[in-house]
Amino acid sequence: xxxxxxxxxxxxxxxxxxxxxxCVQDMDHENMFWYRQDPGLGLRLIYFSYDVKMKxxxxxxxxxxxxxEKKERFSLILESASTNQTSMYLCASGRPGQLSGNTIYxxxxxxxxxx
Amino acid sequence: xxxxxxxxxxxxxxxxxxxxxxxxxxxxxNNLQWYRQNSGRGLVHLILIRSNEREKHSGxxxxxxxxxxxxSSLLIxxxxxxxxxxxxxxxxxxxxxxxxxxxxxxxxxx
Numbered sequence: 001x002x003x004x005x006x007x008x009x010x011x012x013x014x015x016x017x018x019x020x021x022x023c024v025q026d027m028d029h030e031n032m033f034w035y036r037q038d039p040g041l042g043l044r045l046i047y048f049s050y051d052v053k054m055k056x057x058x059x060x061x062x063x064x065x066x067x068x069e070k071k072e073r074f075s076l077i078l079e080s081a082s083t084n085q086t087s088m089y090l091c092a093s094g095r096p097g098q099l100s101g102n103t104i105y106x107x108x109x110x111x112x113x114x115x
Numbered sequence: 116x117x118x119x120x121x122x123x124x125x126x127x128x129x130x131x132x133x134x135x136x137x138x139x140x141x142x143x144x145n146n147l148q149w150y151r152q153n154s155g156r157g158l159v160h161l162i163l164i165r166s167n168e169r170e171k172h173s174g175x176x177x178x179x180x181x182x183x184x185x186x187s188s189l190l191i192x193x194x195x196x197x198x199x200x201x202x203x204x205x206x207x208x209x210x211x212x213x214x215x216x217x218x219x220x221x222x223x224x225x
Contacts, residue, residue, distance in 0.1 A: 041217060
């Protein structure tokens, strides 16, 4: 079974703090993703990575950065947390290509509250 | 803007009934996928249908795809209380990442 592990399930941070959300996958997947989920807005793509040290902006990258130093680990960084970044963050991984159909596997999510 | 939009936003049915949810999208796709999310948890992949397929079955799930109308439907037959969840469609447009809709919340009353 694919396992995608998000290190923190619930976090409460103060405005202006630097926040790290960590994600690890155990299936040697090339692709990793960070999505944000808000009520009524569905899932929105923040960043994704298709290889070590490679990254691409998604639909809502402002206020976020990412790091992928090892294939199995993809970190989301909030440089200076703001209250409008209070949300559920979902990490996912997958193998690219037609055979997989770009199917992805999600972690359990990290609930971040910025106060 | 969302590539996929689910309809209805919320659906409440009795156990044993069928549940149908729809997804419309805007651009051409390689495939369309359906995912399920239990409350407060991550999403789980249910089924994938490729652009050259019209219908696919998996257990109690039936998915149809009409590329001329840019729409798909997910049918869950003989629903159970355990099917209560949110269901999302996601489109693979050849971009590296899937694009998700805003989901349908399904409540199955015992």
